[in-house]
Amino acid sequence: MATDDDIAALIGRLALRDRAALSALYAATSPKLFSVCLRILKDRGDAEDALQEVFVKIWQRADRFAGAGAGPLGWLVAIARNHSIDILRSRKPVADSIEESWDIPDSARDPETETVLKGEGKRIDRCMEELESDRAGAVRSAYVEGLSYQELAERHGVPLNTMRTWLRRSLLKLRECLDR
Amino acid sequence: MTTPEQSEGDRSRDELLAGEYVLGVLSQADRLKVEARLARDKSFARIVARWQENLAEFNDEYDDVMPPANTYSKIEARLFPQNSFARELAAAGSWWNSLLFWRGLAFASLALLITYVSLQSGWIGGGAPSRSLVAQMAGDEGAAISLLAQYDAGSGRLQLTPVAAKTADQRSLQLWLVPDGGNPAISLGVLPQSGGGAVEIPSDLRPRLKDGVTFAVSVEPFGGSPTGQPTGPVIASGLARNL
Numbered sequence: 001m002a003t004d005d006d007i008a009a010l011i012g013r014l015a016l017r018d019r020a021a022l023s024a025l026y027a028a029t030s031p032k033l034f035s036v037c038l039r040i041l042k043d044r045g046d047a048e049d050a051l052q053e054v055f056v057k058i059w060q061r062a063d064r065f066a067g068a069g070a071g072p073l074g075w076l077v078a079i080a081r082n083h084s085i086d087i088l089r090s091r092k093p094v095a096d097s098i099e100e101s102w103d104i105p106d107s108a109r110d111p112e113t114e115t116v117l118k119g120e121g122k123r124i125d126r127c128m129e130e131l132e133s134d135r136a137g138a139v140r141s142a143y144v145e146g147l148s149y150q151e152l153a154e155r156h157g158v159p160l161n162t163m164r165t166w167l168r169r170s171l172l173k174l175r176e177c178l179d180r
Numbered sequence: 181m182t183t184p185e186q187s188e189g190d191r192s193r194d195e196l197l198a199g200e201y202v203l204g205v206l207s208q209a210d211r212l213k214v215e216a217r218l219a220r221d222k223s224f225a226r227i228v229a230r231w232q233e234n235l236a237e238f239n240d241e242y243d244d245v246m247p248p249a250n251t252y253s254k255i256e257a258r259l260f261p262q263n264s265f266a267r268e269l270a271a272a273g274s275w276w277n278s279l280l281f282w283r284g285l286a287f288a289s290l291a292l293l294i295t296y297v298s299l300q301s302g303w304i305g306g307g308a309p310s311r312s313l314v315a316q317m318a319g320d321e322g323a324a325i326s327l328l329a330q331y332d333a334g335s336g337r338l339q340l341t342p343v344a345a346k347t348a349d350q351r352s353l354q355l356w357l358v359p360d361g362g363n364p365a366i367s368l369g370v371l372p373q374s375g376g377g378a379v380e381i382p383s384d385l386r387p388r389l390k391d392g393v394t395f396a397v398s399v400e401p402f403g404g405s406p407t408g409q410p411t412g413p414v415i416a417s418g419l420a421r422n423l
Binding site for chain 1: 192195196199200202203204205206207208209210211229232233234235236237238239241242243244245246247248251252254255256258259260
């Protein structure tokens with residue numbers, strides 16, 4: 001299994017248009033990225049098409065990889081997730097929500113502290129435990145499977161607005177917990 | 181809608197929006213709005229990056245699944261269409277490709293097929309067999325054309341007969357010789373627009389037409405490839421064997 005450093009080095013070589021690096025990166029990461037596409041799109045043919053697009057994007061965007069944040073594999077997974085979710089959403093539209101009124105209270109944090117927090121990634125599990133289990137489950141399956149609010153509401157047998165409130169409150173609680 | 185000039189009161193709202201974006205629950209229109217803002221608002225981009233980092237732990241849920249075996253070659257063909265002549269050549273004729281793969285087993289039947297087709301078409305007359313080369317150049321199912329090529333070393337003529345030709349409007353079909361071992365391809369000329377007819381092989385190239393070379397036809401701009409190498413898709417290819 002390739003380490004983060006290996007993957008980061010391969011992405012760096014992609015930025016230099018090194019085709020051998022693309023082949024090596026594909027060998028090292030395609031099973032993970034195919035899994036992402038398959039889990040979200042739920043169809044092998046669609047997932048294979050998506051995987052092709054994802055590697056085309058990786059090749060094109062390699063020079064924008066910063067090496068920070070979720071790490072090199074996290075960066076690749078984010079490309080695969082975003083691409084798969086985009087396909088899903090354009091195929092099966094869901095209601096927009098940005099325009100709606102927001103009734104979520106301000107969490108009142110010091111904005112300056114939040115950008116300097118480091119090494120918090122491993123704390124998400126502990127913070128998830130602070131959520132009620134069905135809400136934690138909704139957060140996790142939204143992320144892993146790319147489910148929409150509507151699909152989550154159906155799966156959990158609650159009204160759409162209830163699901164919105166669940167997830168938004170959960171996100172705020174997670175943020176609060178992660179910042180502690 | 182969140183404005184670029186965010187106030188303190190917008191912060192938890194941005195936090196939520198970023199979290200919803202990373203979770204993936206937003207509509208496509210909303211995702212595009214978020215991405216547009218990401219590109220111009222650095223502090224918002226940091227909030228999104230932090231959610232990405234926080235939630236990346238869920239990535240452990242994606243257990244490895246092997247993609248189909250030929251996916252990588254499709255990716256390469258998409259990224260490097262100009263430089264992948266050999267690969268395209270391999271992809272052009274799937275049945276031919278598999279014959280190449282299995283040629284140890286299948287060569288005998290292939291030779292029979294070629295001989296049969298040649299005899300049927302009446303091209304093989306009394307000439308010395310060793311002085312003739314024949315290749316059937318087949319494309320994918322649904323490909324525009326399939327050609328039979330016969331080279332007569334005595335006259336230096338390569339006879340081409342379309343087995344099934346569809347019109348390729350405003351395009352030319354160009355015939356290539358691919359030496360044993362791959363690139364670079366050597367142009368043997370542009371085919372008549374009918375896809376059939378004969379091509380006169382220049383005398384300096386004649387020694388190179390021998391057992392083991394590959395003939396290929398690519399679709400090129402009208403009049404032929406501007407670069408001297410194939411630029412369009414390879415629609416047919418085939419390996420030449422001595423009769």
